[in-house]
Amino acid sequence: MNETDAVRSATLRARAEIDLAALRANVRSLRAHAPGAALMAVVKADAYGHGALACARAAVEAGASWLGTATPQEALALRAPGAGVPAGVRVLCWLWTPGGPWREAIEADLDVSVGGMWALEEVTAAARLAGRPARVHLKADTGLGRGGCAPGDWAGLVAAALAAEADGLLRVTGLWSHFACADEPGHPSIDAQLTRFREMVAHAEQQGVAPEVRHIANSPALLTLPDSHFDLVRAGIALYGVSPSPEIGTPADFGLRQVMTLTASLALVKNVPGGHGVSYGHHYVTPGATTLGLVPLGYADGIPRHASSTGPVLVEGKWRTAAGRIAMDQFVVDLGGEEPPPGTEAVLFGPGDRGEPTVEDWAQAAGTIGYEIVTRIGTRVPRVHVNAADTAGTADGTGDVSDVTK
Structure with a gap:
């Protein structure tokens, strides 16, 4: 197992993966503008x-x-x-x-x-x-x-x-x-x-x-x-591959790619009956028997509380939405009866390649701008810098991991 595999397979509560190859490509694209x-x-x-x-x-x-x-x-x-x-x-x-x-x-x-x-x-x-x-x-x-x-x-x-x-x-x-x-x-x-x-x-x-x-x-x-x-x-x-505003265009319109991907490992998956209140204030009540997944990130990690009941998450290829209030350290998604095992990856945002939400999706969910979404991600979330070596000339664009910081 090489360094890249070791870091990527490490058990982390959450991680913000920073694609330095994407950042370098963005610099080159911006210079062309x-x-x-x-x-x-x-x-x-x-x-x-x-x-x-x-x-x-x-x-x-x-x-x-x-x-x-x-x-x-x-x-x-x-x-x-x-x-x-x-x-x-x-x-x-x-x-x-x-x-x-x-x-x-x-x-x-x-x-x-x-x-x-x-x-x-x-x-x-x-x-x-x-x-x-x-x-x-x-x-x-x-x-x-x-x-x-x-x-x-x-x-x-x-x-x-x-x-x-x-x-x-x-x-x-x-x-x-x-x-x-x-x-x-x-x-x-x-x-x-x-x-x-x-x-x-x-x-x-x-x-x-x-x-x-x-x-x-x-x-x-x-x-x-x-x-x-x-x-x-x-x-x-x-x-960093985030559009300054939706009015002027998407990142793709300008040849840019989102640099940060934020993920977490589901901490718990459980069955609950219909009518079950979820999170503080019970602003979400399950409409029927279902499964709930616990995402171990909250507003102490920079996840905006204003995105309660609206923040999108990709779990096993499907978009889920924050069910009820986002708390300090965690929030819940309704998995609709599906039962992925604890530890399954939940993607809060990324460049969109896998159909995951983007920074702009979270900005819209929270009624804010993309700048705030990325800059508020807290120090409890490790930054994992990948593709540290300039591999612009390689076929697959893969590279090494430069560091893991908190």
């Missing part, structure tokens, strides 16, 4: 629940030249000894609060985002202490109304950044922004934000900023708005 731009693989929030280090390495292997994180701690982990991220790959982190680890970021050769004067003051002070210039992306608020510098304050921020650059304290390596409604085709804010971004970039460049990259395209813009690609595109949820 934006051939004139570099690609940033966004691996924030532990790579949307998929395992940041393994996914970052796989993305780089497939041609991503940038990595993106929200917090500086996430970015610093990518630069840590043994992380396996090549030194030449740029890493940008953008979610800063006062007192953040600016000096550590500078010394780790990270790119940092600055969207206000307070941040510029802190990063320049840190650069003095570090004795080397910071790599700074100036962020413009072009209409999202969240992070970034407001248009009325942009001239002042640009002037201050250029003064700090002249003093050798920083290098403005990027100008960037973020869309509010790129996942809603035709939304009027899209063109308005693009126009505002061009204007703010033009002002900065006229004043003397010479950025390495300009970027505004997130996953939906990467897939549907070629005019937004500029020098760099940021692939987030699309990297």
Whole structure:
């Protein structure tokens, strides 16, 4: 038995299998959608629940030249000894609060985002202490109304950044922004934000900023708005084979494949009579004599409680639905009289090859978005990374298991 067989046959309560071959293929497909731009693989929030280090390495292997994180701690982990991220790959982190680890970021050769004067003051002070210039992306608020510098304050921020650059304290390596409604085709804010971004970039460049990259395209813009690609595109949820929204298309429409498959082993199968209440509150009562299967996953594992009575599960080739409330550690499915043995695999979601539900099916069942479904899968569920070796040229696409993490 080789390592792959050993891990796959291990008795696990549940597992989130992460197909790194699918992730690499997604990177290549996304690069084809934006051939004139570099690609940033966004691996924030532990790579949307998929395992940041393994996914970052796989993305780089497939041609991503940038990595993106929200917090500086996430970015610093990518630069840590043994992380396996090549030194030449740029890493940008953008979610800063006062007192953040600016000096550590500078010394780790990270790119940092600055969207206000307070941040510029802190990063320049840190650069003095570090004795080397910071790599700074100036962020413009072009209409999202969240992070970034407001248009009325942009001239002042640009002037201050250029003064700090002249003093050798920083290098403005990027100008960037973020869309509010790129996942809603035709939304009027899209063109308005693009126009505002061009204007703010033009002002900065006229004043003397010479950025390495300009970027505004997130996953939906990467897939549907070629005019937004500029020098760099940021692939987030699309990297993991989940569509940014059903309105713009399915993963297959864009040549993408879902990376995560979530399974569990049935913990119990039992016969019950008709009229039997199931789970808290008895919101489900068996319509007749049947069998119930116990799935050992619950909202403590990230299974949304809002999907009670609606969440789909594939058991022995048939879709079943969560019967009643999803509890903290478990939920029940009505097996309709069938009696699979305990330990039988229950597939909550996967790419759909075997007819199983997908992330989008769970998002619809819970009234949320696919982003939330994958990122909320908790730490009690081991991530099993498969196809760690790049086997794009092989016939069957099989590969080895890279690691099993919790």
